[in-house]
Amino acid sequence: MQKKEVSKKILVTGGAGFLGSHLCEALLRSGHRVTCLDNFSTGLRRNIQHLENAKGFDFIEHDIITPIDLDVDQIFNLACPASPPHYQADPVHTTLTSVLGSLNLLELARRRGARIFQASTSEVYGDPYVHPQVESYWGNVNSFGPRACYDEGKRCAETLFFDYHQSHGVAIKIARIFNTYGPRMGPDDGRVVSNFIVQALKGDDITVYGDGSQTRSFCFVDDLIDGFLRLMASPETFTGPVNLGNPCEFTIGALARHVIELTGSTSRMVYRPLPVDDPRQRRPNISFAMRELDWQPRTTLLAGLKKTIRHFERLLANPELEFAEVA
Structure with missing residues (x-):
């Protein structure tokens, strides 16, 4: 018989966001006490509205650039806008x-002796010269371009995490997250999957930046959250950073065609100049995660897109609908 996991007091910063709200749900299902913290810069109250009366759930409106003191066993730091329009x-x-x-x-x-997880990003690799990207690659990042506030901020955060681990013995876990999609994304999220689906459902032109040959690897949200939980539960000696993403690579043009086909849309693809510093290739090498966490994504792109399209169909039909009801 599998031993039941001991309930922990867990803080999730950015908990009202797309990923954070899914993580809060998963932790509550496992019997943990969850404090969700968010400043609502991009998170939405409706993402967590269905959790407000759940046993063991608390919410604090707070910005993490201001210190806070709580009694916690674990911290998941997901607080930061993640799409270019929002972080820029x-x-x-x-x-x-x-x-x-x-x-x-x-x-x-450090004060509480808590284990802490950092949601880092594949953006630390910048516009990579190494493909697929491995954790040992130092990256090719423009330190003063329009994406630098996010890219370099996340790189610096990783440095701080390792410095606290080495200087103060803080137990750290670092995940480098690749493109993720799924239910509970907002229609104004600004990332490519949500942009394409919303445009297709509205019958608008689908905006493709560049010639559509640049690539991305898309991980469904349920698979990513499973990776988070496995990483946090891994032995203390395993700190990461570890890539979490789907290694199946698609061109942006192919993604647009899949969305048009699955939605039955009459939208046409129109092309615009590629944004500054937009990566030409993005694909994780997940050998490390497979070996150390026994983790790999299981949701195919088509299966995940179908679930995400249903989410947006219901959301666009009723913008006030709680995201829990459309997930």
């Missing part, structure tokens, strides 16, 4: 969230 809207605050916010949470972890 206030680049200074984005950088502060990654750097000062991480510092505040690491101090909390």
